[in-house]
Every structure is written in structure tokens, then in C-alpha cells.
Amino acid sequence: MSDIIAIDGLSKTYESGFTALRDVNLHIRKGEIFALLGPNGAGKTTLISIVCGIVNPGPGTVLVDGCDIRRDYRAARSRIGLVPQELSTDAFETVWATVNFSRGLFGKPADPAYVEKVLRDLSLWDKRKDKIMALSGGMKRRVMIAKALAHEPAILFLDEPTAGVDVELRRDMWNLVRGLRERGVTIILTTHYIEEAEEMADRVGVISGGEIILVEHTRTLMEKLGRKELRLQLAAPLEAIPAGLSDLNLVLEGDGHELVYGFDARHDQADVAGLLRRLGEQGIEFRDLRTRESSLEDIFVDLVHNRRTGD
Amino acid sequence: MNLHGVKAIYLFEMARTWRTLMQSIASPVISTSLYFVVFGSAIGSRMVEIDGISYGAFIIPGLIMLMLLNESISNASFGIYMPKFTGTIYEVLSAPISPLEIVAGYVGAAASKSIILGLLILATSRLFVDFSIARPFAMIGFLALTAVTFSLFGFIIGVWADGFEKLQIIPMMIVTPLTFLGGTFYSVNMLPPVWQTVTLFNPVVYLVSGFRWSFYGVADVHVAVSLGMTLVFMLVCVGLITWIFKTGYRLRT
Incomplete structure (x- = not known):
């Protein structure tokens, strides 16, 4: 399996002087589900944010499907969908409008049939005309996933996707993740529900203090350290x-x-x-x-x- | 080039305008019309002509400029500030879209709205005051140039602001006073010589003067100077925005 994300020697120190990442080397394989685990403040979100283009990278290289995130940022970012940890939505927009906005923003022409499929997969079709402010927290989380999938990304980042969601949504979400993997989408997730990583992830990476301290197949890890x-x-x-x-x-x-x-x-x-x-x-x-x-x-x-x- | 991305931002911003028609369109048109009623029809009929132009007609370019500056700044600043405030900026920053395209989307929408408003106010003013436009193409040119320039300025304010108060402070505390003192209601030539010199440090003088020239062919300063000053301010804004995206100032940490 080839690498779809290759991070080599990546460090990041914020202006405040806080070093969030130290010489991170991490390679994610095409089509796998990779769980990034770490305590709060370990550097998970910084790492994801750099790959996605939200945070300026420090020294080191990041390649997304062979495209450098600095030099070839358009190609790199067009392959990525991101569901951030925070529920950040345009409260006054309708579900339909905001998902179509995301698709356009990522350079894709309108495709109502595809957007309909995404909304149906996420049980959002009946809510397509509703304003986001009228939705429950769980529904808003679904909208954020729909927005991340709107441009048909090859890589999906899920940053704490099941934090604060009910059991039903969590189950739906993991079914969706499995379905995406079957279609060849690479999924990188961070979660506090480690049993989910154990159940879902092909490989696990553990980050602590800004350093990757372990990357291993989930099963091998369980056998080796269990x-x-x-x-x-x-x-x-x-x-x-x-x-x-x-x-x-x-x-x-x-x-x-x-x-x-x-x-x-x-x-x-x-x-x-x-x-x-x-x-x-x-x-x-x-x-x-x-x-x-x-x-x-x-x-x-x-x-x-x-x-x-x-x- | 990500034209779909530019279009998405542009249409998103314009959709906000259509959603809030009363606030975005009706309110500025009505408030500017009140100036025409008070200063144009009521008081204006008792004022002497300035440079051979009735007072009501004389203040039209200045009033349009007053509205244009405030609306351009507030639309563009609000447009980029809100995603920062709500956190949805993550999506724009992670999209395959260049800084130029982001600015084109936000500033293009803010400027479009201001131009539409300017033309609406111009049409409304015709109900109260009789006037003619000597150079309509120049008038449209000045309108568009000013709208774009001050939308760029508004974009900078929106990036800089870290609270709603800061979003309002420059339009309210700086731009509006400068516009009132920039020849909107009087000709610079009517001021004492010392104040004529002082007022030339007010950049809005050049905007109002150039815009008024396109209407009536009269100006406080030469039209080339007005155009030059506007372009200089535009270039300063472009330079600042380039720096913002290069450093990630208040956008990317």
C-alpha cells in the first residue's frame, strides 16, 4: 500500500514559544483508517491543521498524495476533507446551501445528485431546507461531515468526531466511515473513545508532547503490548x-x-x-x-x- | 484558478445581503434619503448655489460617497470577520483557493453590494433633487474604484478586528468624521485658507471631489490628483492584504 500522506521531520513552534510538534515523522497509507491518539495538548490538532492548511507549517515536509502542502497547496488541499473538533457552522444558511458552498469552495462544479447522495447517506435529506441554527447538535455534526465530503475527498480527517454525540449518531458515523473506506477513502481520526479506535482503525499512532511515540497496526499493538x-x-x-x-x-x-x-x-x-x-x-x-x-x-x-x- | 471557489464565496456573501434586505439595502437607502430631504429639499432651498450648482444637487455625490465608504467597509469587514468569529474560517483556509481568490470573493461581493446601493441611492435622490450627470462613465468608474478600494480596507479591518467593537470603531470614529469634513456638504474653497490646506490631508476630500467632478465637472482638486490618491490608497490596501496572507496575520497561526 502506498503512502497518501508523508510527514517528515515536521516541527511547529507557535509565536508564543510553545512547541506543539517536534520532528514528527508519520506516513499514512492509502485506503487505511488511521487513529491518532494522544492526551489533550499532545499536538494532534496542530498536526491535522498543518496538513489541512489551517496552521502555518514549521520546518519539515508534508506531502499529500505526492503534493507538497506549501508548493502545490491547491492539489494537496483538494484531496482533503476536514471535520474539525468544534461545531463551526453558518447558523443562518440552509443545509443544502452550506454543503453546496463547500463543494464550490473546493473547486468542484455543482453536482446536485452527488450532494443529494451525501445528504441521504447522513440522514440529512429531510433537513436540507432547514437552517442550520434549527438543527440539534448531532445534526450539525452530520452537516459538518457532509460539508467535508462535498468535494469527494480522497482523505478525510475526523478530529474528535464522536465527542458529545449520541449513541445512534456514533453508530451511523462509524458505518459511514466503514463505507468510505470501502470506496477507497483514507480516514485519519482522533478520538477519545479509544475502544472505537481499537475496533475501527487499521493502524494506531500515539502522539505525546508533540512527538510520535508509536505507530503500529492495531492488532500487532494489542498483541505486542497487550x-x-x-x-x-x-x-x-x-x-x-x-x-x-x-x-x-x-x-x-x-x-x-x-x-x-x-x-x-x-x-x-x-x-x-x-x-x-x-x-x-x-x-x-x-x-x-x-x-x-x-x-x-x-x-x-x-x-x-x-x-x-x-x- | 479556482473560479468555483471565488463564485462560492461571492454568492455566499451576496446571499447574506438578500437574506437581510431591510438591513442591507433598505436601511442605508432610507437614511441617505433623509439627508436629501433635510439638506436637499428643506434646508437646501434656502441655501445659495455652490459653483453654480443648487445645494441639493451639490451634496449628492458627497452623500453617495459617505454611504459608499461606510457600506464598503462594513460589508467587507463583516464578511471576513464573521467566519473568524464563528470558526467557519477553517473551511476557507483549508480550501484549495489562493489569497487573491479569497479576496476577490469577499471584496467583490462587498463592492458589488456597495455599487448597487450607490446606484439605488442615486435613483432615489432623483425623487427629491433635480440633477444631471455630466460624465456617467467616469461616475461609474469612480463609484466602482472607491467601492473596491474601501472594501479592501474593510477586509483589512475585518482581519484585524478581534471583537465587534473594533469592527465598528474605524468606520464610526474615523471614516464618518473624515467624510463629513471632506467636502460632502461644502466646497473646500468655502473654507478659510488655513483650513483649506489642512483639509487636503483628509483623503476623503479627493474621493468626493473626483466623484463630484464626474457629475458636474467642478472639483476642489484636479481630477487626476483625485484618481491618483484613490489608486495610491488602493495599492496600500493591496500591499497590506498581501502582507496579511504572507504572514498569516490573525488568520493562520
């Missing part, structure tokens, strides 16, 4: 881990009533079987057991935490 834990409710509490089990990664919790065994998600269940056998040998009985696999959110929190503490 942890599993086995929690055993003991029949009788323990005061300490028995010496015969000290070589295992065991922790006592719940005043000695719960034994927690952590292991790599890559390891097979033989480790668990071995643990249970050795517990039996030590005469330790348990009433219940359950396993839990770490989520992408756990991995993300660990990564960012480790970055901050320098581990």
Missing part, C-alpha cells in the same frame, strides 16, 4: 505470596483474598495451567477465577505514562 491478567478469588486469604511461587508475576490484592497473575497476551494459556497446577501443589484453593485482556486504552495510558515518567 497484557492479560488472571484474577483468582482465594478460598482463604494469604498473608504473602508463598516462596514456592515467587518466580511468577503474582500480586496479592483485596487484603489477601485475591491473587492476580499478569502475563503477556502473546503467551498461550499453558502458563495459566501451570500456575493452577502449582497452586494445587502449594495447597492454595480458589473459589472463582476470571481473566481480563488489556484494552487499547490501557496500552495508550501506559505508553503516555511511561513517556512522562521516562520509563
